[in-house]
Amino acid sequence: MTELSPPIAACWVEVVLATPAHSGLGDSLSYWSPERLQEGALVRVPLGARELLGIVWRVRLQPPEGLLPDSLRPVLETFAALPPLSANWRVLLEFAARYYQRALGEVALAALPPQLRELDAAALQRRLKKLEGAGFKVGAAPGGGPGPAALEPSPAPSWAAPMPDLSPEQAAVLAALEQGTQPVLLFGATGSGKTEVYLRAAQTLLQRDPQAQALVLVPEINLTPQLEARFCERFGAHTVASLHSGLTPAQRLRHWLAAHSGQARIVLGTRMAIFASLPRLRLIVVDEEHDPSYKSQDGARYSARDLAVYRAQLESRTARCQVILGSATPALESWHAAEQGRYQRLHMPGRIAGAVLPRLRLLDLNQQPKQCLIAPPLLAALAERAARGEQSLVLLNRRGYAPVLACHACGWKSDCPHCSAHAVFHKIDRSLRCHHCGHASHVPRACPACGNLDIAPVGRGTEQVEEHLAELLAEARRPDGGPVRVARLDADSTRAKGSLHQRLSQMHEGEVDVLVGTQMVAKGHDFRRITLVAGLNVDSGLFSSDYRAPERLFALLLQAAGRAGRDAAFVAAQQAAVELWVQTWYPQHPLFAALARHDYPAFAAQQLRERASAQMPPFSFQALLRAEARSQATAQAWLQAAQAAAQAADLPGLAQLTLYPPLPLTVQRVAGVERAQMLLESPSRPALQAFLQAWQPLLHALRRQPAGRGLLRWAIDVDPVSL
């Protein structure tokens, strides 16, 4: 930082820019600068007719070979006020780009706040000044959150907030965290107090090292406000910054700068936050680490959880950086790593303060009246709970009123005109909506194919369950004699800004007795008076073609069950039985036996045995080559050509690879685009990586050839989570 250099020292720099790999440009482009620049510095450079933000990746004191020095254009502007991005940050981004087979520039520039591209050096300097002068503050979230605290100078976080006593389990885990050097898998039941462990781990760290920073990842944006509130309460709002796509561009820049400058000691965020610039990063927490949201599904398809482990290791080369992966139902990959001793497993089996684990009640649909949406015993149980002033949660993973409308006379179905999927019937506005492309139309008066007036919904969604429950519970009464109140919580009912918060507080205030919702309700929200959780339509998770479906179902049900019985005092006072009801046609399925015992280890062991015998992840490594085209044949032909090219060139790693035939995706056509993919599998991660590395230039070349004609897009997905 305090390097002495001559006042005028020209240099040559390799600058990384937001150009996709498809552009045929290398990882970096060379420029010259009249002044000496630092690696990691931000610059503005010309590219063709444009002026782009770039990151200085390498500085040379000699002009580069191979390029005519005259052809080099000069750096236009340097963001001198901004400290350069650290070497560790650059290594992280290099790794991510290489591992996930994307251009470095695309990944690295996407990791910066978008607004940075629009500012010039002077404007940025003003922002930095403002930030320094005021002391960084997150500010009050629109939906409540922590109020603006008094302006305090930046460091010296004060933890005056009363701290809860630690359970013996929590204390033991924190003691173990002091020792370990490996990634930690914190296997803790819902309600066992994992968040308090995160808070204490961060607190210990921040007290010990006055500049250390901690990064806390959560799977969903919805979960950030409540976590932010807890961290702000403990550490003060000026210490905490959040990074997720829900921020305004200005907020995102401000929070990013706070992290980059070291003013923010705690950074909370969704998967994108794994790329935050954190010069003194010493702790990374990945909460609900099993959640598939950590895997990006567009652009660079990175796994924030896997990168967290890599990043902690990388940072540890210079100073200890701990990574904690927390879950009640860890990803099988993480569980396997713990079994192998690569991760240290710390277990918190009990719920704090005597909170009870729900008992599983399986409702055998074979024994129930046909076509019933909610079996009579479950309905009775819901009424009974409401009568006692207890709340229930009803889970159904389908938005809308019914997944499809059908004509009984001719067999017409409400298909989306642009996708190979049904348009979902939403009764609220009498619309048919495609959940894949967003296409919406009005429900026709009669069958568009035959004119029959008898078109009817088939199957059930959350809207219908809400409606039926309201009808069926119309006679039921609450302790105060009032009617039972049913509400719905899903992506549709929370579209308006702040409405999620509103729904949740209604639930907290006891203004709702039965809450119907999608998996959204199962995640993280800390309801106090719930004593019953019911899963309605779970069987698809038992026999799906996706081998990860059981894992997801188990996690969802256990997580949902964890919403119940969190308030031990309430449960005891009510003398309530805390229960998880599941409606199924297959009550004898082994998944339910493990679920009944809340026995994730047994479930994981059984799943891992299956995976091992079938040589599936985590016992093998996978990648997908995906292709999009106007016709399915074009997409598949390109994939086939890609396979042929790999075999013809005898690429490295090929001998240890299985290349499967191209297949259409489950939803084959979306918004008029046909999609196909090809699975690659290898017992060796290095072999797969070597292969992909060598394959990529061939794929770029292939695009230009006849086989690539008509191809719209292609992408590689390394370690895919959904096939």
Add this chain to the structure above:
DNA sequence: AGCACGCCGACT
């Protein structure tokens, strides 16, 4: 990816 250049159809 942008953004140019570039060559063919319906409008002020």
Add this chain to the structure above:
DNA sequence: GTCGGCGTGCTC
């Protein structure tokens, strides 16, 4: 006679 369609091609 221009505006504009998106097909190749280039960007240190």
